[in-house]
Structure formats: structure tokens, C-alpha cells
Amino acid sequence: MQVVCEGLDLCDAVITVSRAIGARTTNPILEGIKIVADEDVLTLSATDLELSIEKKIKAEVKVEGEVVVPGKFFSELVKKLTNEKIELKLNENNLMKIKYTDSETVLQCFPVYEFPSFQKLDSTDFFGVSKKNFKNLISKTTFSVALDDARPILKGCLLEIEDGKVKAVSLDGYRLALSVQKIKESNLSVSVVVPAKSLNEISKLLDDEDEIINIYLQRNFMMVDLNDCIITTRLLEGDFINYKQIIGNEFDTKITVNKKQLEDALERASLLSKIGQNNFVQFDLRDKLLSITSRSEIGNARENLNIVFGGKELVIAFNARYFMDALKVIQDEFINIKFNSAQNPCVITPFEGEEERYLFLILPLRPMGAM
């Protein structure tokens, strides 16, 4: 292998594929980045066996070939060479010479046969969605997946593709997040569960453009095609929880509140509540007024907010963090929150527009902080 490429292109590709390298790897080859030189293209790829990312850049290929470089070192080096032309030349014994300016580094590389081969998808099952909308879908749901391994399926987001829409759902036993986006060019009707970790890495590679990307589904894999970059992730096996029965539809109290004001008030109130346990804050709901109170051994806070109020007065307690996590991913100026009793979850939905765009459900805490 002998190629010349631009440092900036190589750096960009290395940063992109490095997202698939796990933080704690026991197998050294999984810390590697595979480089294939073929015609006038350099293809870089990396994988942690769950997520794989492949990226192509232009290069002047003098001799075709392939090699696996130590990922961390190679990435640190090319990050310092973004203004240079870089020549990569593979010698015998997997020694690769990296030439730049008047200098060079010789690197001991891995043999390619040790590197896991990629799942190649040839599925015709796909749906189109804009980058912006898919990024939005991910941001509204992955934060509420389960973090522990007690029920592995809950570490993923359910994606339901149906009726020209993709619906994402995640839940961790204390809260549920649901988000819906339109899709294009698809008659698919299928449900899969995607690891939240993979979705978060995919999200980092998406921007807020309206450009449509295609997402392919096949057996136990999902593939996102960004043209010069292909991201493949394993799906989680097993049945997701029947989330529809969790979301009730009878509510005795309904309020409309300014999202930012509620978020600011909760942030301040939780400065005290986070000192204690459970991040316990109490909502006191009455006509026109929401009072949020919190306390710890160093003091107590009362935040008062104007609201539009309907239904029965109610006193109910929450973990402030769960509320703030949901509010953080909402862009709307006003939101609706519906309550039933102090023992039942509340539901946050949009104030206007399509009611179905998103829904966040949060279980209450028992008054006085006892679960």
C-alpha cells in the first residue's frame, strides 16, 4: 500500500470512525482502524462489534493494499497534521511509514486478517428521513433508556416504522419518552430495538439539515447511509415492553406552562433538593399558580410560576432531574402537563400543533421523599 492524501481529510475520517472504538477494549485489534487503499479511494473503518463506522476519502493511490493501524496513536498523530500532505507507505512486517513535511513516523501495524469482517447489508427494506428529524428523534428518547443491565432490552430505543412515520420509545421504569417523525419513500411496517449508545453515536454524525438519508433494516442490523459514511449497528433481541398500556388517558388536572420558566425554576429548586436524596421537589397545583418547593438541611426554596390551570387542585412530588431531562429536549415555548392523582404519572405533551409529536411520562415520588 502506498497512498498520498490531505491531512485534513484523513483527520476528519479518523475522528468519524473512531466513534465506533469502545472506551474499554480487551481485544487490541478492536482499538485499530482498518485502512483500505483501492483505486482513488481510501476507506477507513472501525468497530466495537456492536457499532461499525466506515468512511471514504479521496486519495492518490500509488499501490493498493490494506492495513490495520493502532487507532488511538494514529488519530493523535493525524490530528496534528491537518495542514500537511501525508504519505502512507506499508512495508514488510506490517510496518507503515507515515511521511509528512520533512519528517516521518514508522508504525507497527496489525495484520488485516485479525480485524473482524463487517456485516454487509443488501436489504431493500429501508426508510428515508431527514438528518434533522432523525437527530431530533434520537435526542428526545435516548436519555431515558435504562442504564443498568437488569433488563438489557431497556438499554435500547424501540423504533416503530408504520404509516409513513417512525416512532421512538424508551423507558427505564421511572419514566418514558416517546417521539414521532415523518418518514419518506417507505411502505415499511416493522419494529426494531436499537442500542441507545449506537443511536447517540449516529446522532453525533448528523447535522440539522433537511437532507434525506436512507436507513436500512435487515435481520439483526440497522444501517445508516450518509453517502461517504456508512454506520451499521446490531439490534437488540427480545420483545420490548408494551408501552401503550403504561400511558393512561384519564387526567383530572391539566396545566399549560412556559417551558423555559419551569426549567429555570426546577434548576434553582433542585440546587437544594439534589443535596438530599431522590432530588425530591414538590408541585403544588392550584388556580393560576404552580408552586415548586424543595428543602435540605441548609435551607428551603419556593418557586412560583403563573400557569393556565384546569381541573382539580393537586399536591404531587417528583425527581426534579427526570423533569429537567425531558424539558431540556423540548424546543416549544409552552407545554401541557396532565396529572391524575399524586400516585399516578404525569404526562408532558406539546401545547400546540400535532399533539402526537412527543410525549414524556414521569412517575411521581411519594410525598416526603419515601419511595
Add this chain to the structure above:
Amino acid sequence: MQVVCEGLDLCDAVITVSRAIGARTTNPILEGIKIVADEDVLTLSATDLELSIEKKIKAEVKVEGEVVVPGKFFSELVKKLTNEKIELKLNENNLMKIKYTDSETVLQCFPVYEFPSFQKLDSTDFFGVSKKNFKNLISKTTFSVALDDARPILKGCLLEIEDGKVKAVSLDGYRLALSVQKIKESNLSVSVVVPAKSLNEISKLLDDEDEIINIYLQRNFMMVDLNDCIITTRLLEGDFINYKQIIGNEFDTKITVNKKQLEDALERASLLSKIGQNNFVQFDLRDKLLSITSRSEIGNARENLNIVFGGKELVIAFNARYFMDALKVIQDEFINIKFNSAQNPCVITPFEGEEERYLFLILPLRPMGAM
């Protein structure tokens, strides 16, 4: 005490004085911020017993008084209230009510008598120096103080005030840094040793302006007067090392090199050397060419640089980090480096202008990484 002030002013003052609160405090009162309301001024102060910072802001004082608030919580709260008017009202039992918008937090505060009283300096021994120059002096020296407690005096910088100049010197047994700046309005001739930690905090409160500030010296204290902000630090007791005898003046090899090119080359070479021990890099000096080599089990690097060369050829090894630390604080485009033998330290000085502006001395490593 009852006062009203602007959230932004209060926030700025709290952030400033919080720099004097130590990271690990065993005495809770030292985590506090003292607030004194007097006439139309609110004075905030904090101390870790070595460094004290006091800052004044304007306020509408309705009832004079004083209190010590829990620093961390108070600072987190006021950071979230920068757009609001804030009222502070001290009730009995050291309970302080903080009112903002329609909301309020009640905070359990500390009695003022528990807070350490500040050293009041009334010295007439002072020198004037521009903020920019004092900041520069600090940045060029504090990085090379000793970090361990073996010789406490080496955790400080020597400041020699003499002949209308202030000279700062620090050393840790492996390297030495020296920097000189002009001072104003002073016939002082005195040497003190200031804790590097205090100097670094002072530096963060300085900007790059030419405005002159006055620095007072008295007994075991130094005080920096920034008008609305007073910083006081204890001095270290004991004799500093006679640094002049460390800096030799016979050199057999002298080179001139582009500072940025040398820095970039060392950064890349040290990617390999930092994997091993000592961050060992070897300099090979000959006519017109400096070659820097490094190696580890995963590879080896050779960085070639054009230099202006004079004297004997030389092969000498260094800890790359010590070199990079010094280069990082130099703004000049070109520097001189003088060498004697592979066993003697090298000396980095300015290429042009006043030779005395700065000097960095670095001890070599023995070839092959053995100390």
C-alpha cells in the same frame, strides 16, 4: 442586613472571590463567603487562609449588616439569576432570605465571628506593574515550580524587585524558569517567595491591559490592588535556592530555531515517547539540521528541522514535556538554544530584543532513558 443588587454584579463578585475557596476544606467556615453591607456597597470575601480575595459591588443597602453564606450553594444559585434583581434579607438565627422574581430561597448561614479576620496591609512598600506584564511574568514561571512537598520553598516563585525591574524565578530540580518585567513608581529592593498557587489565581483575575496595578509587600504578605478587588496572599518563609550559580555561561553549541516548528515537531515526537518512560526524545544537532527522534514499542519517529547552527555537533536527550512547557509560554517567532555537553543543561533565550526577558533551563536525560 437587607440589600437589593443586580444579579449579574453579585454573580461576578461571587465567581471572583470563590477562587480563594480551597478545593478540599476541612473547616466548613472556609467554604463560606462573607458578605458585608455597608453604606451603598456590598463587600464579598473568601479565604483559604493562604489566599484571600475581597470584591466590592454597588447595592441598595436598606439595613446594614453582615453574614457568611455557604459558598458553593450561594454561587450556584446566583449564577442562575444573572438577569434578575436580587434581595438579600437576613433574619434571626442567621437565616437569609434570597428573593428573586416571584420566588425565594431561605438559606441557613454561618455566624460572622467564626470567619477568619483578614490581614490588613498598611504598607507603603509597593511597586506598580501593568496587568499584562504581571500576567506574562506569572505565566512564564509558575509552570516549573516543584509539585511535591519535599522542599516547600520550591512550590513558590522568587520575586526579586530591584533596579526598576521585577524578576521571577522558579525551579523544580529538573528545570528552571526566569522572567523579567519592568516596574513603575518604585525604589524597592526586596526579594520574596510567593506560592505559585496564589500567583495562578491572581493571574486569572488579570487581563492583557496596560493599566498599572499596585502590589504591596509587608512582613509575610503580598497584596494586589485591583481597585474594586483586593487579593492578599501569604508569602513562603525560608531562603530560595541560589539560582544564579545553576545557570552556566559557557556554551559550545548554539542554535536558532523557529519556535512553532520546534513545538509542533516535539508534540508529534512525544506521541510515541510518552508511551514509554521519561518522555524521552533525542536531539541530534549538526550543521543546519536538528533531528528529533523518539521511539516506543509501537514505532519510531524522526522529525527534521532547519536551524541556524554554530559550534560543536552534539547528541543530547530531554524529557519532551519540559521542553514543550517552556515553548508554550514563549510568544517569539524564533528562539536561541545553547548547549554545552550531553550532561549539561541547555538554555532557551530570546533570539532578538532584550536577551534578559526570559530564560528557561532544562536538564538533559542520560542517553537511552536512564536517569
